[in-house]
Amino acid sequence: xxxxxxxxxxxxxxxxxxxxxxxxxxxxxxxxxxxxxxxxxxxxxxxxxxxxxxxxxxxxxxxxxxxxxxxxxxxxxxxxxxxxxxxxxxxxxxxxxxxxxxxxxxxxxxxxxxxxxxxxxxxxxxxxxxxxxxxxxxxxxxxxxxxxxxxxxxxxxxxxxxxxxxxxxxxxxxxxxxxxxxxxxxxxxxxxxxxxxxxxxxxxxxxxxxxxxxxxxxxxxxxxxxxxxxxxxxxxxxxxxxxxxxxxxxxxxxxxxxxxxxxxxxxxxxxxxxxxxxxxxxxxxxxxxxxxxxxxxxxxxxxxxxxxxxxxxxxxxxxxxxxxxxxxxxxxxxxxxxxxxxxxxxxxxxxxxxxxxxxxxxxxxxxxxxxxxx
Numbered sequence: 001x002x003x004x005x006x007x008x009x010x011x012x013x014x015x016x017x018x019x020x021x022x023x024x025x026x027x028x029x030x031x032x033x034x035x036x037x038x039x040x041x042x043x044x045x046x047x048x049x050x051x052x053x054x055x056x057x058x059x060x061x062x063x064x065x066x067x068x069x070x071x072x073x074x075x076x077x078x079x080x081x082x083x084x085x086x087x088x089x090x091x092x093x094x095x096x097x098x099x100x101x102x103x104x105x106x107x108x109x110x111x112x113x114x115x116x117x118x119x120x121x122x123x124x125x126x127x128x129x130x131x132x133x134x135x136x137x138x139x140x141x142x143x144x145x146x147x148x149x150x151x152x153x154x155x156x157x158x159x160x161x162x163x164x165x166x167x168x169x170x171x172x173x174x175x176x177x178x179x180x181x182x183x184x185x186x187x188x189x190x191x192x193x194x195x196x197x198x199x200x201x202x203x204x205x206x207x208x209x210x211x212x213x214x215x216x217x218x219x220x221x222x223x224x225x226x227x228x229x230x231x232x233x234x235x236x237x238x239x240x241x242x243x244x245x246x247x248x249x250x251x252x253x254x255x256x257x258x259x260x261x262x263x264x265x266x267x268x269x270x271x272x273x274x275x276x277x278x279x280x281x282x283x284x285x286x287x288x289x290x291x292x293x294x295x296x297x298x299x300x301x302x303x304x305x306x307x308x309x310x311x312x313x314x315x316x317x318x319x320x321x322x323x324x325x326x327x328x329x330x331x332x333x334x335x336x337x338x339x340x341x342x343x344x345x346x347x348x349x350x351x352x353x354x355x356x357x358x359x360x361x362x363x364x365x366x367x368x369x370x371x372x373x374x
Contacts, residue, residue: 017311021303025291026093034227034288041283042223048190049216049276056209068205102153105161108146113312115139120319124326163301166294172302175290176309178238178360182282183310184317185245185353191318192325192346193272200339201261214269215276222280230285237285242358244278249351257344261336282357317353321346 020040028036055071063070116139119132126132150160166172190212198208222229222241229237252271256263287306294302328342 018304018307021287021291021306023090023093025294025303027091031227034230034285037285037288038223038226041226041280041287042220044283046216046220048186049212049219052190052194052212053209053216056205056207060204060206102150102159102161105146105150105153108142108149109161112139112142112146115142117312117315117319120316120323124323161301162305163298166298166302166305169294172290172294174360175286176306178282178286178357179290179306179309180313181353181357181360182242182279182286182313184313184320185350185357186279186317187314188317188321188346188353189249189275189350192321192343192350195325196256196339196343200336200343201263202336211265211269211272214273218273218277219280222277223283224280226281226283226285229281238282238289238361239358241278241281242354242361244281245275245354246278246351246358248272248275248278249347249354253344253347253351256340256347258337259340263336263340278354282361321349324349 024033024036024040051074054074058070058073059068061070063073066073115135119135123129123132150162151164153160154164193211194208197203197211198205203211226237229240233240248271252268252275255267255271290306291302325342325346328345329338
């Protein structure tokens with residue numbers, strides 16, 4: 001029941017999530033556009049970080065005797081408010097040339113994603129049987145088939161699920177690579193923090209949730225001021241944010257590796273806040289840059305690709321960091337010291353992702369003068 005319900009949530013989110021980016025992209029222009037994306041980025045980060053805090057509060061309160069299941073209640077008031085305000089506040093927007101649904105593309109890409117993610121999620125605990133490697137190899141073949149089908153459909157004048165011409169834009173491709181690095185690291189960061197403070201340091205759900213609060217505040221502060229950072233730093237904003245992530249995570253690895261249960265919690269929270277501030281600086285202008293210059297008729301396709309990469313980055317990041325974290329923990333005692341070493345080892349992977357983002361976002365010709373002016 002849990003798995004089926006979560007699958008239904010995922011299907012609904014897949015229909016809804018890309019439309020938000022599309023609406024922002026076609027509704028806002030000029031100086032309003034980066035501010036709108038900043039608000040989007042702030043909401044995304046607050047949902048990720050704030051969910052940890054609110055979830056901890058709900059579980060600690062044991063609402064209606066539901067125990068851990070109470071964490072799902074966070075969606076109810078948000079969903080109700082959205083349903084009430086959506087018709088009044090969000091204008092209708094339609095493409096002048098309606099694009100059909102590429103059912104064949106959906107039928108190909110869906111198993112390709114499953115073939116990639118399932119072995120990464122299940123492989124470690126199953127002992128990496130042969131089927132996991134066969135699945136990963138098969139996913140490459142199916143993704144190649146999907147690419148061929150999309151190019152062929154586009155050349156025939158059809159409406160592919162992913163418009164191939166989008167990838168002729170260097171800013172879009174670079175933006176996707178940065179999204180993959182940043183959002184893959186963001187989801188993974190949340191997971192290993194939760195594992196470390198709740199399982200390793202034995203914090204209660206409420207106390208563990210509160211550890212995320214400084215990070216959430218820092219993320220909110222930088223993402224809401226992303227437009228100001230962009231006006232002041234221009235194309236260096238993304239690079240500066242990625243460097244902040246690296247600095248925060250390197251210092252976290254240094255203070256937790258051998259700290260055991262005696263980790264300096266105030267310093268720990270300050271360093272997570274530094275990383276959170278960096279994520280906020282990158283997130284909002286990154287989305288705006290990736291969609292900059294996309295033709296309105298392809299806004300839906302571009303937003304769908306961007307949203308899919310965001311979600312796949314999170315899933316891949318969680319799967320890979322789970323492998324690193326638990327492989328390190330298997331070789332150590334399940335003690336605060338063991339969890340500290342596993343957390344530090346996981347941060348090496350996260351630091352590599354943030355470093356990649358900082359290199360990819362170094363100012364060059366793909367960053368347009370128009371965006372710099374904003």
